[in-house]
Amino acid sequence: MKLKLLLGALAFTAINVHAQVATINENFDNFTSGNTTFPQNGWSVQLATNPLPYPPAPMMIVTADTNKAVQSYAGNNGTAPSYLITPQIVAPTGDKTLTFSSGLVSTSPGTSTIQIGLASNPADMTTFTAVGNPISISSVTAQNYTVNIPSSSSSYIVFKITPTAAHTATLIDNVVYDTPAVGTINENFNAFTSGTSAIPQMGWNKVIATVPYNVYIATNNGSSAIQFYAANTAGTTSYLIAPKIVAPDGSKKLRYTTGVSTSANGNSTLEVGLVSNPTDMSTFTSLGAPITITTSNTTPQTFTLDVPASAKQYIAWKFTGAANHSAVYVDDVIYDVMSVLGTSETKSNNNSSNFAINTDNELQFVGKSDVKSIKVYSASGNLVVQGAVNNNRFNISNLATGVYIFVSEDNKGGVTQSKFIKK
Numbered sequence: 001m002k003l004k005l006l007l008g009a010l011a012f013t014a015i016n017v018h019a020q021v022a023t024i025n026e027n028f029d030n031f032t033s034g035n036t037t038f039p040q041n042g043w044s045v046q047l048a049t050n051p052l053p054y055p056p057a058p059m060m061i062v063t064a065d066t067n068k069a070v071q072s073y074a075g076n077n078g079t080a081p082s083y084l085i086t087p088q089i090v091a092p093t094g095d096k097t098l099t100f101s102s103g104l105v106s107t108s109p110g111t112s113t114i115q116i117g118l119a120s121n122p123a124d125m126t127t128f129t130a131v132g133n134p135i136s137i138s139s140v141t142a143q144n145y146t147v148n149i150p151s152s153s154s155s156y157i158v159f160k161i162t163p164t165a166a167h168t169a170t171l172i173d174n175v176v177y178d179t180p181a182v183g184t185i186n187e188n189f190n191a192f193t194s195g196t197s198a199i200p201q202m203g204w205n206k207v208i209a210t211v212p213y214n215v216y217i218a219t220n221n222g223s224s225a226i227q228f229y230a231a232n233t234a235g236t237t238s239y240l241i242a243p244k245i246v247a248p249d250g251s252k253k254l255r256y257t258t259g260v261s262t263s264a265n266g267n268s269t270l271e272v273g274l275v276s277n278p279t280d281m282s283t284f285t286s287l288g289a290p291i292t293i294t295t296s297n298t299t300p301q302t303f304t305l306d307v308p309a310s311a312k313q314y315i316a317w318k319f320t321g322a323a324n325h326s327a328v329y330v331d332d333v334i335y336d337v338m339s340v341l342g343t344s345e346t347k348s349n350n351n352s353s354n355f356a357i358n359t360d361n362e363l364q365f366v367g368k369s370d371v372k373s374i375k376v377y378s379a380s381g382n383l384v385v386q387g388a389v390n391n392n393r394f395n396i397s398n399l400a401t402g403v404y405i406f407v408s409e410d411n412k413g414g415v416t417q418s419k420f421i422k423k
Contacts, residue, residue, distance in 0.1 A: 019088075020087075020088045020089060020090045020155065021042070021087050021088070021089055021090070022089070022090050023096070023176075023177055023178045023179075024086055024087065024089065024157075024175055024176060024177035024178070025175075025176050025177075025178070026041075026043075026086075026174075026175045026176075027067075027068070027173060027174050027175075028062060028068045028069055028070055028173060029067070029068045031043075031062045031068060031070075032062060033062045033063060033064040033068065034061070034062060034064075035059045035060075035061045035073075037062050038060055038062075040062075041087070042086070042087030042088070043084070043085065043086060043087060044085045044122050044123075045060040045082065045083060045084055045085065046082065046083040046085065046122075046123070046125050047059065047060060047082045047083075048074070048075075048077045048080035048081060048082045049077065049080065050075060050076050050077060051076055051077055052076040054076075055075070055076075056073070056075040056076060056167075057075045057076065057077075058072075058073065058074055058075040058076075058077050058080070058082050059071075059073045059075060060072055060073075060082060060084060061073055063171075067173075068173075069171045069172060069173035070084060070171070070172045070173070071105065071169055071170065071171050071172075072084065072112070072159075072161040072163075072169070072170045072172070073167070073168075073169045074110070074112075074163035074165070074166055074167055074168040074169070075166070075167065076166055076167075077163075077166065078110065078163050078164065078165040078166035078167070078168065079162075079163070079164075080162070081115075081160045081161060081162040082160075082161055083125055083128070083158050083159065083160055083161070084158070084159040084161065084172060085119065085122045085156050085157070085158050085159075086156060086157040086158070086175070086177070088122070088155050088156055089155050089156070089157060089177065090155065091152065091153055091154075091155050092118070092149045092150065092151055092152050092155070093151050094148075094149070094150050094151035095179055095203070096149050096177055096178055096179050096180075097146050097147065097148050097149060097177070097178070097179075097180050098116060098146070098147045098148075098149050098157060098175070098176070098177045099144060099145065099146045099147075099174075099175075099176045099177075100144070100145055100159075100172055100173065100174060100175045100176070101142045101143065101144050101145070101172070101173045101174045102114060102135070102137050102142060102143065102145065102170065102171060102172050102173070103137065103139055103140055103141055103142035103143060103170075103171055104137060104138070104139065104140045104168075104169065104170060104171070105140070105169035105170070105171060106140045107169070108140075108167070108168050108169040108170070109165050109166070109167050109168060110163055110164040110165025110166075110167070110168035111136065111137060111138040111163075111164050111165075111168065112136075112137045112161055112162060112163045112164060112168050112170040113134040113135060113136055113137065113161075113162050114134065114135045114137060114145075114159055114160065114161055114162075114170070114172075115130050115134045115135070115159075115160040115162070116130070116131045116132055116135075116147045116157065116158070116159060116160075117129050117130045117131050117157075117158045117160055118131060118149070118152050118154035118155075118156065118157060118158065119154055119156045119158045120153065120154040120155070120156070121156075122156050125158070125160075127154065128158055128160065129152075129154065130160075131147060131148075131149060131150065132147045132148070134162075137170050142171065142173065144174075149177065157177060159172060178244070179203060179243070179244050180244075181244045181245055181246045181247075181313060182203075182243055182244065182245055182246070183245070183246050184252070184334075184335055184336040184337075184377070184383075185242055185243065185245065185315075185333055185334065185335040185336075186333075186334050186335075186336070186377050186405045186407060186417060187202075187204075187242075187332075187333045187334075187405070188223065188224075188331060188332050188333075188405075188417045188418065188419070189217060189223075189224045189225055189226060189331060190223055190224050190418060190419060191403070191419040192217045192224055193217065194217045194218060194219070194224060195216060195217060196212055196213035196216045197212045197213075197216065198216055198217040199215055199216060199217065199226075199240075201217070202243070203242075203243030203244070204226075204240065204241065204242060204243060205240075205241040205278050205279075206238065206239060206240055206241065207238065207239040207241065207278075207279065207281050208238050208239075209230075209231075209233050209236035209237060209238045210231065210233050210236065211231055213227075213229055213231065214228065214229055214230070214231060214238040214319075215227070215228055215229075215238050215239070215240050215319075216229070218261075218329070220259070220261055220262075220329035220331065221257075221259060221300055221329070221331065223331065225329040225330060225331035226240055226317075226329060226330040226331065227261060227327065227328075227329050228240070228268070228270075228317075228319035228321070228327060228328050228329070228330070229261075229321075229325070229326075229327045230266070230268070230319075230320075230321025230323070230324060230325060230326040230327065231324070231325070232324050232325075233321075233324070234266070234321050234322060234323050234324045234326065235320065235321070235322070236320070236321075237281075237318055237319065237320050238318075238319050239281050239284075239316050239317065239318055239319070240316065240317040240319070240330060241275065241278045241314050241315070241316045242314060242315040242316070242333065242335070244278070244313050244314060245313050245314070245315065245335065246313070247309075247310065247311055247312075247313055248274070248307045248308065248309055248310050248312075248313075249309050250306075250307070250308050250309040251337050252307050252335055252336055252337050253304055253305060253306055253307060253335070253336070253337075254272065254287070254304070254305045254307050254315060254333075254334070254335045255302065255303070255304045255305075255332075255333070255334045255335075256272075256302070256303060256317075256330055256331070256332060256333045256334070257300050257301065257302045257303075257330070257331045257332040258270055258291075258293060258300070258301055258303070258328055258329060258330050258331070259293065259297075259298065259299065259300040259301060259328065259329060260293050260294065260295050260297065260298060260327070260328055261327035261328060261329055262298075263325070263327060264295050264325065264326055264327040264328065265295075265323055265324060265325035265326060265327075266295065266321060266322050266323025266324070266325065266326040267292060267293065267294045267295060267322045267323070267326060268292070268293045268319060268320060268321045268322060268326045268327070268328045269290040269291065269292050269293070269319075269320045269322070270290065270291050270293060270317060270318070270319055270328060270330070271286055271288075271289075271290035271291070271317070271318040272286070272287045272288065272303075272305055272315065272316070272317055272318070273285050273286040273287050273315075273316055273318065274287065274307070274310050274312035274313075274314065274315060274316070275312055275314045275316045276311065276312040276313070276314070277314075278314050278316075281316070281318075283312065284316060284318060285310070285312065287305045287306070287307060287308075288305050290318075290320075291303065293328045300331075302332070307335065315335065317330055332417060334407075334417075354366045355418065355420070357396070357420060357422075358393075360393075360395075360397075361395065361396055361397035362393045362394060362395050362396065362397075363393065363394045363396055363406070363420065364392060364393050365389065365392040365393070365408070366392070370389075370392055370410060370411045371389045371392055371394075371408045371409070371410050371411075372388065372389055372409055372410060372411050373386070373387070373388055373389060373408065373409050374386065374387065374389050374394050374406050374407070374408045374409075375406060375407045375408075376396070376399070376404050376405070376406045377404065377405045377406070377407075378402070378404060378405075384399065384404070385398070385399065389408070396420075396422060399422045400422070401422055401423060402421070402422055403419060403420075403421055403422075404419065404420055404421075404422060405417065405418070405419050406418060406419075406420065
């Protein structure tokens with residue numbers, strides 16, 4: 001990012017009121033360039049004072065390059081921080097991260113630090129609470145940074161930029177506040193809270209036709225699953241949306257199990273696709289022809305679909321009930337490379353394992369079949385350990401505290417999946 005310093009008096013205007021936003025994706029290219037253009041587009045600033053009776057004072061500048069960025073310019077004040085404040089966000093719940101790029105202007109005489117924080121009042125930086133450690137900016141080469149944003153009642157994300165010398169100039173660009181994308185999905189919904197209003201939960205969301213229980217968590221085929229229910233609105237569509245995934249590159253497949261619910265009153269169709277926005281189903285692009293699920297076939301069915309390269313980062317299931325009270329379920333969702341899915345895997349109708357964590361920090365399996373191998377994934381979908389199971393036991397003592405998902409295979413070729421909490 002190249003830049004000419006823009007000097008001049010800074011005109012400070014009142015902060016406009018904007019609706020709270022759930023996410024942020026800002027590259028500043030649509031901002032008005034200059035050193036007197038904040039506040040704009042919901043962003044605001046709090047500047048350090050000028051310690052000298054002559055200019056330049058500290059400024060927050062929108063650069064005039066083709067690839068615009070925000071520049072924090074220290075002016076005559078080489079020690080005091082200035083603040084760049086995002087639009088007001090929905091009070092964070094701890095499920096999102098902040099990413100941004102930053103580097104020094106090539107002519108900057110000093111370095112800087114950026115401390116990310118949260119504030120309850122964009123005009124009062126005494127409400128600023130630091131999040132994470134200060135980030136040292138010492139290179140003209142822009143680098144990317146990621147900060148986890150915790151649960152908080154404060155609803156403004158703040159960049160606190162502190163220079164080490166007068167006229168230090170620091171660039172900030174490509175600010176994204178969103179749920180981090182996962183590389184894989186392995187979900188059997190057994191750890192979900194059940195109920196007609198249980199979705200959204202654990203990154204899964206829904207777009208309903210009329211009522212909350214169009215998509216919810218219920219027991220099907222012996223375990224918790226996603227329940228689609230037409231209620232009294234036959235012919236309308238509802239959607240289940242998986243957590244955000246890394247943009248597909250064509251190397252992974254999607255596998256899931258579905259079937260008609262016990263109390264279903266009619267047939268249904270289910271179609272899987274990709275969407276770019278988890279709340280806008282007009283972006284739905286199908287991954288294959290819709291399947292018809294009939295009340296005459298109560299046997300669970302497992303489907304595997306190719307997921308092509310795409311910029312769309314949400315997998316969605318589109319449900320349409322042909323009659324009032326049509327109902328189907330979706331369970332055992334796996335999105336991964338074929339080497340993990342395994343083309344010869346046989347899905348067990350009993351899709352959870354009977355196990356316990358014993359005093360030796362081992363998964364101890366109980367059942368008619370011996371478990372021969374296991375793959376353990378983190379909650380974000382990354383494979384963390386795999387190996388053989390000896391005497392129905394597998395050591396997990398080296399795993400960090402947290403929630404994990406495992407896929408196990410028994411000596412009869414049955415594949416099951418479950419979750420456990422390592423304490």
